[in-house]
Amino acid sequence: MNHINHYLRGALMILAVILVTACGSNEEQVEAKPEPVHIESGDECHVCGMVIEGFPGPKGEVITEKDQHVRKFCSTRDMFAWMLQPENVNRDHTLYVHDMAQTEWDSPDDTALIDARMAFYVVGSERDGAMGPTLASFANESGAVAFKKEYGGQVLKYGDVTMEHINTEMPMGDMHDMGEGDSSTMEY
Numbered sequence: 001m002n003h004i005n006h007y008l009r010g011a012l013m014i015l016a017v018i019l020v021t022a023c024g025s026n027e028e029q030v031e032a033k034p035e036p037v038h039i040e041s042g043d044e045c046h047v048c049g050m051v052i053e054g055f056p057g058p059k060g061e062v063i064t065e066k067d068q069h070v071r072k073f074c075s076t077r078d079m080f081a082w083m084l085q086p087e088n089v090n091r092d093h094t095l096y097v098h099d100m101a102q103t104e105w106d107s108p109d110d111t112a113l114i115d116a117r118m119a120f121y122v123v124g125s126e127r128d129g130a131m132g133p134t135l136a137s138f139a140n141e142s143g144a145v146a147f148k149k150e151y152g153g154q155v156l157k158y159g160d161v162t163m164e165h166i167n168t169e170m171p172m173g174d175m176h177d178m179g180e181g182d183s184s185t186m187e188y
């Protein structure tokens with residue numbers, strides 16, 4: 001009987017050690033996500049360099065995984081253009097975009113910033129953002145569908161947006177040609 005007890009105690013101690021170790025490493029992994037930062041007047045887009053404030057359409061914000069650097073973007077379009085780069089696409093950066101169901105297109109309010117990875121996007125609509133064609137972002141799919149019904153385009157989840165969507169909607173030659181909206185002819 002003492003033999004069994006002895007082995008049992010040994011097994012329990014090993015189990016306890018495993019549990020403590022597992023808990024320790026878990027705690028390290030679960031870090032709180034950084035909160036969104038307000039877009040201040042004078043902030044410039046990390047991609048195109050233009051001052052962000054005063055332009056219509058949803059903006060983007062990235063807080064980098066390791067250094068917690070804040071990158072702000074004039075448009076969801078520019079945020080995706082940066083985030084889809086090979087050096088960023090697999091990083092666990094924290095991303096925010098405006099929920100356009102909660103705020104005005106012409107002057108999005110930072111109280112409406114939402115997790116960009118959970119958002120729904122309307123690509124190819126007729127509403128222009130800061131750089132022309134952009135991706136209209138929404139917290140709920142229903143908001144994206146309602147927007148699409150009114151302004152056209154296609155509803156995509158975060159993970160379904162590719163560089164192709166970005167480039168098709170925004171040819172380089174039209175970068176600062178706002179308001180023309182002719183994206184019918186595109187050749188590569």
Ligand code: CU1
Binds near residue numbers: 050131
């Ligand atoms: Cu720009």
Ligand code: ZN
Binds near residue numbers: 045046049050074078
């Ligand atoms: Zn920009």
